[in-house]
Amino acid sequence: MFPRALAQTLQLLSRGFPIVAVTGPRQSGKTTLVRELFSDKPYVSLEDPQERAFASEDPRGFLARFGEGAVFDEAQRWPDLFSHLQGMVDADRVPGRFVLTGSQQFGLLSGVTQSLAGRVGMTRLLPLSLAELPASRVKALGLDGLMLRGMYPALHAQDLRPADWFASYVATYVERDVRQVLNVQDLSTFQRFLRQCAARTGQLLNVSALAGEAGVSNHTARAWLSVLEASDVVFLLPPYHRNFGKRLVKSPKLYFVDTGLVCWLLGIRNIETLHLYPLRGAVFETLVVGEFMKSRLNAGQPPDLYFWRDNNGLEADLVFDVDGRLQPVEIKSGSTVTSDYIRAGQKAARFAGEEALPPWLVHGGEDAYERSGVRVMDWQSLRDMLPQVFSSPRP
Template sequence: MLARYLTSTVQRLAASFPIVTITGPRQSGKTTLARTVFADKPYVTLEDPLEREFAQEDPRGFLARFANGAIFDEAQRWPALFSHLQSRVDEDRRAGRFILTGSQQFGLLVGVSQSLAGRAGITRLLPLMAGEIPAVAEKRLGINQLMLTGGYPALHTQAILPQDWFASYVATYVERDVRQVMNVQDLTTFQRFLRLCAGRTGQLLNFTGLASEAGISQTTARAWMSVLESSGLVHLLPPYHRNFGKRLVKTPKLYFLDTGLACWLLGIRSEEVLALHPLRGELFETWVVSEFLKSRYNLGHSPDLYFWRDNNGVEADIVFEVDTRLQVVEIKSGQTVTSDYIKAGKRAAAFAGEVALMPWLVHGGDDNYQRSGVDVIGWRALGEKLLSSK
């Protein structure tokens, strides 16, 4: 098993809460993590129709087998589980007793918030950060190959081509999650919608244009986007709310949480194609934003990441608060740090004035240093920087 940064957060929550929930996209490693950290607990998957039938027909008998706790995988498949667990943990508050996992964040978290508020510690496991991939640590994997492969654990532990794995993944995702969450009749249209979303990663989300190109209504486009969000495939990065006296763009930016999936949906199958692809800059930005999100979830923090753009074109790719100040991040995909990159980093932080910290410039090369008031960070060093920051 690959070592996961989330392990320490899961262990910390299991020492405080009677229930720990692990959400995240399918195949991100939730089951493996849960079964490794809690190897002494019995494991039950509620995807199993026999187990689910037993649970629905005789919930008392089903749960009586697990007086000392258990791992319930895909817990959202039995919604009544949450209310049954409520009474049990109220009678016995032992920490770390039940572990719930689920790939549909919406279904799982609705059940937790309605029945298990204050009783469950909530975590989210996304695909691998670069630092969790041995080939990156050993410098056998460059940034283009990493973006092309993505971070799903199977692609770094099994001898399988990314194009083969993603083809199966998307087919499985569409057939299982989409049909479970909402009644999508035309799967071909949904797949086209998914590919159109990939072509917009790293860009402002325009529902009007997206719906029109997909041949669906805006209402449907918004509903389908919510499915992609709850399934852990995309993230909508909101604009920062303080205006600093400027007129702001109020539209969120769309990011895929795995660049390998985005590349596959875009038809990118080789490093050579990726290197020359017109969306390479957006894909690198997507990778950086996903590293930020993964690091925050792994540390047990809320995402709380934003971007900034005003109507005069002043923008910052990532903004987040550090106490009463703002950390601004500029992202450049090039490997060589030029004076223009440094100017862009300084310009990105200028809107925040005195509350801005030294801006970060994350780039596609290996250099790490401070230059002219800008903290230059190479892509390999980003994860360590994020996990060591407050």
């Protein structure tokens, strides 16, 4: 098992809430983490048809086995669980009594908001971050190797070919999640839609253009996007909300949670192809933005990440708040830091004026230094830096 940064946040929440819950994409390591962290509790998978049938037919008898608490995996598979747990924890609010996991945010979150509000400490576990992989592994794979393989734990714990694993992942999990929520008759059309999404990672979301390319209606495209977002396959990065007197772009940017899945959907099967691929910069940006997202979630913080772009071309790839001031981040995939990169970093901070901190420039090479007011950092430095920037809360 890889040591997961979310463990500290889970332990902290389990000392304050009677229930803790972990959402996240399938195969991100939720079950492994909670079984290791709460090994003293009985484990029940509600994906198991027999357990689910027992729960549906005799809920009182089913739950009577777990008066002292339990880990319920894929809790959204039995929606009535949430109302039953409400009564149990209201009668005895022992901290950390129950642990829930769920791969579909819409299923788990709807149950929590309806029945368990105020009783649950919520967390999200995304695939591995750079900080959770051994440094030797990161170095051995290199940037392109890491982007091609992605960060799902199974692809680093076992000798698996990414192409084989992702083909099974999409067929077994992603398509199944869509079928469970929406009545998708033509999976080939959905697969085309998914590939079109991959080709737009790191770009402004234009639902009409995406729907047109995929051959579906705008309504269908929005519905499918909502399922992909709720299943943590993709996420939307919103534009920064303050005006600063500019005409702003209002559309969010679309990102995939994992670069390996992006590469597979785009038909990239080897490092050589990725290195020359026209969208390599977008894949790199997806990796970097994902690292910021994972670090904040692992620390128990809301994402609160944004981008900035106005109609005059002034933009920052990433923006977040630090003690009331804005930290702009420019992301460039090239391995050599050029004068153009430095100017882009300077420009990224210009929109906020005095409210902006010195800009960061994250690039695909190995250089790290200060230049012309820009903090230049290589992509591998995120491994040690981000957990410090977004440190976990202390009790």
